[in-house]
Amino acid sequence: MKGMYGIHPDRKDYTLPSIPSKTFTGYHLLAYYYVSWAIAEPQFLPELQLPFDKEYSVAKQLQEGK
Numbered sequence: 001m002k003g004m005y006g007i008h009p010d011r012k013d014y015t016l017p018s019i020p021s022k023t024f025t026g027y028h029l030l031a032y033y034y035v036s037w038a039i040a041e042p043q044f045l046p047e048l049q050l051p052f053d054k055e056y057s058v059a060k061q062l063q064e065g066k
Contacts, residue, residue: 003033031055 002016009026016024024032034052037045045053 002029007033 001016007014007026007029009030011026012023014024014026015028016029030050031052034048034050034054036047036057037048038056
């Protein structure tokens with residue numbers, strides 16, 4: 001719901017009811033958004049047009065290497 005009206009990367013005061021007492025930047029929320037799509041519907045990642053492909057790939061490799 002938070003992203004229905006857009007998420008501005010430079011904004012630093014987003015809050016989420018599901019994660020109380022934490023403040024997020026727009027970049028944080030966009031990263032969460034990207035990862036949630038990568039897990040649930042990876043075929044739609046190109047449509048998001050978010051520049052997190054390489055970072056997500058590295059994070060997955062690090063997680064799998066545990």
